[in-house]
Amino acid sequence: xxxxxxxxxxxxxxxxxxxxxxxxxxxxxxxxxxxxxxxxxxxxxxxxxxxxxxxxxxxxxxxxxxxxxxxxxxxxxxxxxxxxxxxxxxxxxxxxxxxxxxxxxxxxxxxxxxxxxxxxxxxxxxxxxxxxxxxxxxxxxxxxxxxxxxxxxxxxxxxxxxxxxxxxxxxxxxxxxxxxxxxxxxxxxxxxxxxxxxxxxxxxxxxxxxxxxxxxxxxxxxxxxxxxxxxxxxxxxxxxxxxxxxxxxxxxxxxxxxxxxxxxxxxxxxxxxxxxxxxxxxxxxxxxxxxxxxxxxxxxxxxxxxxxxxxxxxxxxxxxxxxxxxxxxxxxxxxxxxxxxxxxxxxxxxxxxxxxxxx
Amino acid sequence: xxxxxxxxxxxxxxxxxxxxxxxxxxxxxxxxxxxxxxxxxxxxxxxxxxxxxxxxxxxxxxxxxxxxxxxxxxxxxxxxxxxxxxxxxxxxxxxxxxxxxxxxxxxxxxxxxxxxxxxxxxxxxxxxxxxxxxxxxxxxxxxxxxxxxxxxxxxxxxxxxxxxxxxxxxxxxxxxxxxxxxxxxxxxxxxxxxxxxxxxxxxxxxxxxxxxxxxxxxxxxxxxxxxxxxxxxxxxxxxxxxxxxxxxxxxxxxxxxxxxxxxxxxxxxxxxxxxxxxxxxxxxxxxxxxxxxxxxxxxxxxxxxxxxxxxxxxxxxxxxxxxxxxxxxxxxxxxxxxxxxxxxxxxxxxxxxxxxxxx
Numbered sequence: 001x002x003x004x005x006x007x008x009x010x011x012x013x014x015x016x017x018x019x020x021x022x023x024x025x026x027x028x029x030x031x032x033x034x035x036x037x038x039x040x041x042x043x044x045x046x047x048x049x050x051x052x053x054x055x056x057x058x059x060x061x062x063x064x065x066x067x068x069x070x071x072x073x074x075x076x077x078x079x080x081x082x083x084x085x086x087x088x089x090x091x092x093x094x095x096x097x098x099x100x101x102x103x104x105x106x107x108x109x110x111x112x113x114x115x116x117x118x119x120x121x122x123x124x125x126x127x128x129x130x131x132x133x134x135x136x137x138x139x140x141x142x143x144x145x146x147x148x149x150x151x152x153x154x155x156x157x158x159x160x161x162x163x164x165x166x167x168x169x170x171x172x173x174x175x176x177x178x179x180x181x182x183x184x185x186x187x188x189x190x191x192x193x194x195x196x197x198x199x200x201x202x203x204x205x206x207x208x209x210x211x212x213x214x215x216x217x218x219x220x221x222x223x224x225x226x227x228x229x230x231x232x233x234x235x236x237x238x239x240x241x242x243x244x245x246x247x248x249x250x251x252x253x254x255x256x257x258x259x260x261x262x263x264x265x266x267x268x269x270x271x272x273x274x275x276x277x278x279x280x281x282x283x284x285x286x287x288x289x290x291x292x293x294x295x296x297x298x299x300x301x302x303x304x305x306x307x308x309x310x311x312x313x314x315x316x317x318x319x320x321x322x323x324x325x326x327x328x329x330x331x332x333x334x335x336x337x338x339x340x341x342x343x344x345x346x347x348x349x350x351x352x353x354x355x356x357x358x359x
Numbered sequence: 360x361x362x363x364x365x366x367x368x369x370x371x372x373x374x375x376x377x378x379x380x381x382x383x384x385x386x387x388x389x390x391x392x393x394x395x396x397x398x399x400x401x402x403x404x405x406x407x408x409x410x411x412x413x414x415x416x417x418x419x420x421x422x423x424x425x426x427x428x429x430x431x432x433x434x435x436x437x438x439x440x441x442x443x444x445x446x447x448x449x450x451x452x453x454x455x456x457x458x459x460x461x462x463x464x465x466x467x468x469x470x471x472x473x474x475x476x477x478x479x480x481x482x483x484x485x486x487x488x489x490x491x492x493x494x495x496x497x498x499x500x501x502x503x504x505x506x507x508x509x510x511x512x513x514x515x516x517x518x519x520x521x522x523x524x525x526x527x528x529x530x531x532x533x534x535x536x537x538x539x540x541x542x543x544x545x546x547x548x549x550x551x552x553x554x555x556x557x558x559x560x561x562x563x564x565x566x567x568x569x570x571x572x573x574x575x576x577x578x579x580x581x582x583x584x585x586x587x588x589x590x591x592x593x594x595x596x597x598x599x600x601x602x603x604x605x606x607x608x609x610x611x612x613x614x615x616x617x618x619x620x621x622x623x624x625x626x627x628x629x630x631x632x633x634x635x636x637x638x639x640x641x642x643x644x645x646x647x648x649x650x651x652x653x654x655x656x657x658x659x660x661x662x663x664x665x666x667x668x669x670x671x672x673x674x675x676x677x678x679x680x681x682x683x684x685x686x687x688x689x690x691x692x693x694x695x696x697x698x699x700x701x702x703x704x705x706x707x708x709x710x711x712x713x714x715x716x717x718x
Contacts (some may be wrong), residue, residue: 026466046450089451091405097452100465100536107385109456109468125496125505135492135541137484146484160519177459182494 171249530608
């Protein structure tokens with residue numbers, strides 16, 4: 001009876017906002033089991049074939065339909081982490097309609113499944129003091145528009161206190177958005193946890209929107225240096241010298257990190273690049289036939305890291321970039337780890353960086 | 360040439376995160392034209408039929424395919440507003456894969472299209488001072504979990520200053536999330552604009568996660584009164600008496616608003632309910648055979664409003680509720696306006712409320 005009332009309410013609720021279209025029954029997906037196996041479900045009476053793709057799978061797996069039209073598959077236990085996945089319904093790739101957790105991205109729609117560990121992971125929501133993520137706007141003179149950015153402030157942050165905080169500028173991947181570092185990368189929870197353990201210094205993390213299309217992708221460097229940094233430094237109590245600024249980013253954002261950081265070592269003492277995509281005009285312009293003053297850069301850069309996974313499809317070009325920077329006698333520290341071009345890896349790169357910067 | 364480079368970069372970028380699946384070409388959707396007509400596009404070489412549904416349409420319209428596999432349709436000019444829409448690809452209803460703006464909801468995935476006005480609308484991003492939205496967590500003793508909520512603080516907000524702010528507690532609809540009021544309702548921009556025009560008082564707006572399933576939907580009232588309000592009042596410089604507290608909500612959240620507000624008139628002097636869904640155990644328990652002290656409630660409630668659209672599918676039950684409250688001699692003010700059970704209407708209800716509370 002209670003269940004019936006519930007289904008009635010859920011059914012009515014679901015019908016509120018889209019009455020023109022019949023709504024599927026309430027189903028639970030994904031369902032993570034105690035042994036870390038996961039059941040995925042999708043409702044369709046019309047589909048002919050439904051498959052599951054996920055970054056915990058080597059290849060898509062077929063889902064099977066019951067008589068009520070619920071397609072499902074249970075995958076064997078997976079290593080605790082946060083994984084993107086999607087369904088393919090006949091010809092259509094979709095996010096899981098029953099899952100609120102969407103991969104923030106401009107070009108594909110995938111869902112994410114959080115498989116908790118037996119012990120809390122570095123990105124888990126733990127019982128520690130929590131910082132805040134603020135959604136803000138700034139005016140970009142460079143780009144002539146008002147643009148969004150997210151700002152993480154640490155637990156106990158006091159905008160009027162005497163503490164001046166260091167700032168990490170953290171850039172997403174190529175078709176991601178300013179929300180990807182929190183929604184998929186859980187940067188705020190990683191920071192909360194490492195700060196609580198005193199493994200990271202309390203810091204502000206600024207997550208801008210790094211895409212500046214339309215084409216060809218112009219430099220984001222000017223917007224960062226001339227607009228974002230001044231906006232932050234006029235809005236927050238922060239350290240205004242290079243030892244108080246770090247820049248990091250993933251993929252296209254990793255390439256932007258190298259461009260921004262290494263052309264402005266007077267402004268950023270910490271440059272941490274994750275699986276950088278560097279096949280851009282800006283990178284070629286900056287680093288082909290580049291003759292840096294290595295001695296000076298070695299003094300300016302307190303930390304310069306490049307991280308990449310051995311299964312990353314950019315592994316070879318990233319290795320070549322590391323070699324190029326080594327040839328120029330720059331103090332580059334490389335982290336070569338297992339894994340691919342994924343946000344599972346990306347979270348680990350960030351967790352490492354947070355423990356190394358501003359120390 | 361430039362275009363080629365761009366397409367190459369976009370193509371490579373798009374392939375980064377989901378290499379296992381071939382990615383569609385870069386297409387622009389939705390494209391809002393200067394005359395407010397809109398072109399929607401979707402790429403598929405395999406689909407047999409693609410239709411567009413949207414709250415600016417009375418019925419779905421078919422999209423047509425070009426030789427490259429791009430399906431499209433252009434709809435005639437629509438009234439400037441923000442509208443939910445979706446595609447149906449054969450049997451599958453999906454959000455627009457090219458559009459980052461997703462309707463935050465637990466059960467369906469739709470996109471939203473923002474049709475700007477010739478003059479800025481109440482929810483437009485204007486050149487005015489902007490407040491901040493903070494993503495936070497609080498511990499719910501009632502529910503035994505850590506739960507998310509969003510907090511809007513107005514421009515110039517000073518957590519340590521002498522100003523004590525009034526607080527609006529604003530609840531989403533039945534299958535929405537704590538993000539729906541900002542992502543779809545643009546509550547923060549409506550507040551920014553009305554505060555800039557001095558039509559609304561600077562205030563804090565708290566947007567909790569109102570769903571407390573699993574079933575049957577238990578009362579959210581205790582969580583609000585015993586956990587959320589104390590969390591806010593210990594974290595922000597706020598007025599801690601009833602004239603400094605308002606509660607409002609839409610649909611299921613509108614029903615929660617009536618339950619919370621009218622059973623705690625000592626705590627909330629402003630109760631504003633939008634198209635409330637009231638067919639719940641809690642509502643029946645509270646208001647069947649209810650004999651309120653009308654004289655006292657008239658003194659306690661500085662504002663009690665119920666808003667609904669004449670095309671809302673809840674119009675009849677909402678009218679009955681208004682009549683019931685009138686019979687009990689409560690000071691209910693009703694706003695009966697055109698429109699349906701939509702977030703287009705909901706934004707207007709909020710804009711009205713913001714100008715009436717805390718005055």
